[in-house]
Amino acid sequence: MSVDEVKIVLVAAACAVAVGVVGLVAAWLVRHRSIRWQLGLIVVVSIGSVLVGVVAVSRMMFISRHDWQVVSLVAAVAGAVAFVVALALGMAISRWSEDLRRGARTLDAHGSYVADPRGPSELQALSEELARTSERLEESRLREARLEESRRELVSWVSHDLRTPLAGMRAMTEALEDGMASDPSRYHRQIRAEVDRMVRMVDDLFELSRIHAGVLRISPEPVVLGDLVSEAIAGADPVARAHSVRLAGSVEDGVRVTADPAGLSRVVGNLIMNAIRHTPADGSVVIHGRATSDGVEVSVRDQCGGLTPEEMTRVFDLAWRGEGARTPVPDDTGVGDQGAGLGLAIVKGIVEAHRGDVRVENVGAPAGCRFLVRLPV
Ligand SMILES: Nc1ncnc2c1ncn2[C@@H]1O[C@H](COP(=O)(O)OP(=O)(O)O)[C@@H](O)[C@H]1O
Ligand SMILES: [Mg+2]
Incomplete structure (x- = not known):
């Protein structure tokens, strides 16, 4: 140069x-x-x-x-x-x-927003992000609407579920009063069963209102998972026998978790009761507990025949109880009656209060579903 x-x-x-x-x-x-x-x-x-x-x-x-x-x-x-x-x-x-x-x-x-393919790549990326946000919003709107519907249904079902047994009990007590009852002891037993059922329902409602108000207090303490599961199985055994369902459980040795014993028992108990109710006679329900890398996992497997994707997303919704009959069919054990759809909402509430999570998945041969509860140690 x-x-x-x-x-x-x-x-x-x-x-x-x-x-x-x-x-x-x-x-x-x-x-x-x-x-x-x-x-x-x-x-x-x-x-x-x-x-x-x-x-x-x-x-x-x-x-x-x-x-x-x-x-x-x-x-x-x-x-x-x-x-x-x-x-x-x-x-x-x-x-x-x-x-x-x-x-x-x-x-x-x-x-709803549809992605716009025009413009430079940065704007296109932004547009795609907006479209994804729009989808998520749409989903949460749908979910919100369903929850709102559940809440409305809850009120009408609860009043229906309380009114029906109350009317029955009134008729029975009147018959007893008038001396018209042919078999008084059968009436007494039936009234007792109805009262138990209603007490369970009111308890559930109370628990749920505490969960929703955010005042559910858990008192965590070290729990031996094996003992808790055995007790839950022992408690559900009469019901399982009455329904000819086999109950089996296993928990890895020495698995411990810090949890509220009453709350966790309720979680496992609710899942087992549901599993028994949805398993046909001669079927079996298997409970399994194990330690995972970051906590413990309890699974309850039944033979319900599998859930549809729609049912999977809704089982934990408040007051959702499938498309089956809405009318309670009371029996002495209480397992045959259709609940108010509160059980799994309570399970979810308690598990989340422990900072854990619960989900359901389908399993094959024989077709059924498995509810998985995971809790941090
Ligand atoms: N183990 C299960 N297998 C199949 N379906 C289930 C099972 N557990 C619950 N469900 C479905 O979820 C609904 C809600 O359950 P839950 O909240 O326990 O209410 P409830 O037992 O009062 O009906 C049930 O009505 C049923 O349709
Ligand atoms: Mg239930």
Whole structure:
């Protein structure tokens, strides 16, 4: 490179840096303006540094006035065209982002947003993210609506489930009072069973209201999982026998967990009762407990025949109790009666109060489902 060329490069670089610094300051000033300003600024800075460079070099090199005017004119015209292109591009980007903004606004108005394939990749990524958010919103709206429906149904079912046995008991006590009952001891037994059922239901409602009010207090203490599961199995055994369902359980030796014993017993008890109720006669229910890498896991497997995906997402909903008969069929054990759909909501509430989680999955041969409770140690 000749000395002249080195000089030209140095002068051009100095001019470009000077114009660039001014450009940076200007960019900072317009940083909150439309993207059109920034694009325009890029054009102005590049053409500006060319012009300033040409002028400076021409002064230094004594280039004829005519020559540097020619170069400057060419640069100016190029600059004007580039400016228009930048403006057009800026306008297109503004329009795309305006569309995005309008799309985002439809989200809170219960609309759904579909990804827009136009625009640069950053805007497209944003648009896809919006579409995903829209889907999630849609799901949670649906879920919210279902919960609301569950709550409404709960009130009507609970009043129905309380009114029916109350009417029955009134009729029976009146018959007893009038001495019209042919078999008084059968009436007494039946009234007793109804009262027990209603007490269970009121207990459940009370527990649930405490869970929902966030005042469910758990008193964690070290619990030997094996003992707790054996007790739950022993408690459910008469019911299982009455329904000809085999109950089996195993827990790995020495598994301990810090949990509220009464709460955890209720969780396991509710799951076992449900499993027995949904298993046909001569079927079996298997409970298994084990330690995992970060806690313990209790599973209750039944032979319910499997749940549909819709049922899987709804079993833990408050007051949801499947599409089956709504009318309670009371019996002495209490397992045959259709509950108020509170059991699994309580299970979920207690497990979550322990910072654990509960879920259900289908298992095959013989078809059934498995409820899995996981608790941190
Ligand atoms: N082990 C199970 N197998 C199949 N379905 C079940 C099982 N446990 C619960 N379900 C379904 O979930 C619903 C809600 O259960 P739950 O909350 O315990 O209420 P409830 O027992 O009062 O009906 C049940 O009505 C039933 O349809
Ligand atoms: Mg139940």
